Amino acid sequence: MVDLSKYIVVTGGVVSSIGKGITSASIGRILRSYGVDVTAIKIDPYLNWDSGTLNPYQHGEVFVTEDGMETDLDLGHYERFLDVNLSGECNITTGKVYSAVINKERKGDYLGACVQIIPHITDEIKSMVRKIADKTQAEVVMVEVGGTVGDIESQPFLEALRQLRNEEGHDNVMFVHVTYVPYLRAAGEFKTKPTQHSTKELRSTGITPDMIICRSELPIDTHLKEKIAHFCDVDKNAVINAPDVRSIYEIPLILNSENVGDYVVDRMKIETRKPDLYDWSRIVESLKLDEKRVSVGIIGKYVELEDAYISIRESLKHAAAEVGVKVDIEYLRAEDSVNKSKLEQFDSLLIPGGFGERGISGKLDAVRYSIEKQVPIFGICLGMQCMVIEYARMNGFEGANSTEFDENAKHPVIDIMLEQKKIKNMGGTMRLGSYPCKLETGTLAHASYKEDMVSERHRHRFEFNNDYREILEEKGLTISGASPDNFLVEIVELKNxxxxxxxxxxxxxxxxxNKAHPIFRSFIEAAVENKKSKSST
Structure with a gap:
């Protein structure tokens, strides 16, 4: 049991989207290599309770935790880099903080005091952060503050974390500031002024960074690091460069090469073993394979922003690395006419999840093409539902549809669960989080998992309509996975x-x-076989 958790707070400056989440996850991965138990928190300053109702075009993917919380996509990075399952409480939002404070005020917990940002909001933030530390008993808690230093929304969080350092002690709280160092090609030089200004902005909140990680397109030299250290009042060994790389999984190795791990454990006085990133370096090398390649066409609704499908993209990469190939991913707009000539270019097809009717016709076209041309296809959530709809239409059920798209569908092969029809709040109508699934022997799913029972995460409202289950099975559809009581359909397949x-x-x-999902691995293997068969004809 840990007597006292230590906290590493990661802030960002200059511009947004410079990789605070990847940086935080990478530092956590490095500390794991020292044998340190690490967990992570993402602070999102928006007023939404969670990420569930946010537009994927604005916010990217909604990541779902085991306990059913819809969270920021950075929790996905943390889980993948740290190889842990995080709880929904690890995503702290302004909405959650203010809601908790208002609830306490309504119950009289503040004894009639005037409720204010300081101390009530800041105390609640510290309480939420410490709660994660207490629950996980982690030696180190990575705390990423979303947004950019100087944003009005993040000020209460920065103040709370400043107080945390005062209360926990200097050795137990460390601040890492991630900035951007632009290269002006016209001048032929890097510019450090933005980093200086963002550090000054952070210092104005009462926080002095212990380490500055400089993001840049190209590597920066020692002279530039010394300049930043001098003007930002940071140890020169604590100015770290993180230039652009081919794969995000290289970042822990880049940071480790600049002795980030040694600096952190010395600064925070953490007792550790000798670090070992050998296995991680092997993962990185496997992801660089270029000789053998397979292609996957993703037919989706939000393809203009790749972050909307970031976990799918990474899962395909993980699987390809395990199989020993490189995966080439291309995104196709589901709203467009998905013609045969375009689909012929791919070794396999994938239909991801989503909500709403827009783009459904393109997804159904892809399902029909896969069936007619015998091309491997993987449907996830809405993708599975599209498979069921199109298969039903191809087997005599004209007008088959989901009641999500047509409330008066002639054949509602996909329908909302009865108990959900009574719920009105948008975030409360879904089946969220981890649920068990029983697999049928002799099926593709069972062969992939090599288990009889698995547990997977859900995020959906509509289900396979059991009124059509028997007849569609007679038509050739295989139900290879279902809930333990055999009521909810979880996986469908085609035998032939x-x-x-x-x-x-x-x-x-x-x-x-370090461990690709078994279904994704099986899917990539099928893509490899399909490519072989195409080349031999």
Whole structure:
């Protein structure tokens, strides 16, 4: 049991989207290599309770935890890099903080005091952070503050974390500031002024960074690091460069090469073993394979922003690395006409999840093409539902649809669960989090998992309509996975097809770079076989 957790707070400056989440996850991965138990927290300053109702175009993927919380996509990075399962409490939002404070005020917990940002909001933030430390008993808690230093929304969080350092002690709280060092090609030089200004902004909150990680397109030299150290009042050994790399999984190795791990454990006085990143370096090398390649066409609704499907993208990479190939991913707009000539370019097809009717026709076209041309296809959540709809239409059920798209569908092969129809709050109508699934022997799913019972994460409202289950099975559809009571359909397959599998859950949330998800691995293997068969004809 840990007597006292230590905290590493990661802030960002200059611009957003510079990789605070990857940086935080990478530091955590390095500390894991020292034998340190690490957990992570993502602070999102928006007023939403969670990420569930946020537009994927604005916020990227919604990541779902085991306990059913819809969170920021950075929790996905933390789970993949740290190889841990995080709880929904690890995503702290302004909405959660203010809601908790208002609830306490309504109950009289503040004894009639005037409720204010300081101390009530800041105390609640510290309480939430410490609660994660107490529950996990982690030696180190990574705390990423979303947004950019100087944002109005993040000020209460920065103040709370400043107080945390005063209360926990200097050795137990460390601040890491991630900034951007632009290279002006016209001048032929890097500019450190933005980093100086963002550090000054952070210092104005009462926080002095212990380490500055400089993101840049190209590597920066020692002279530039010394300049930043001088003007930002940071140890020169604590100015770290993180230039752009081919793979995000290289970042822990880059930071480790600059002795980030040694600096952190010395600064925080952590007793550790000798670090070992050998296994991680092997993962990175496997992800660099270029000789053998397979292609996957993803037919989705939010393809203009790749972050909307970030866990699927990473899961495909993990699986390809294990199989020993490189995966080439191309995103196709489901709203567009998905024609045969375009689909012929791919060794396999994948239909991801989503909500709403927009783009459904393109997904159904892809399912039909896969069935007719015997091309491997993987459907996830809405993708599985599209498989069921199109298969029903191809087997005599004209007008088959989901009641999500047509409330008066002639054949509602996909329908909402009865108990959900009574719920009105948008975030409360879904089956969320981890649920068990019983697999049928002799099926593709069972061969992939090599287990009889698995647990997977869900995020959906609509289900396979059991009124059509028996007749569609007679038509050739295989129900290879269902809830333990056999009531909810979880996985569908086709027997006379090289690889046709749809799952109602989201397996991408459980894939790891060191352990690819078994269904994704099986899917990539099928893509390899399909490519071989195409080249031999």
């Amino acid at each position: 097809h090289p690889w046709f599998l749809g799952c109602q859950f989201h397996p991408e949330f459980k894939s790891r770079p």
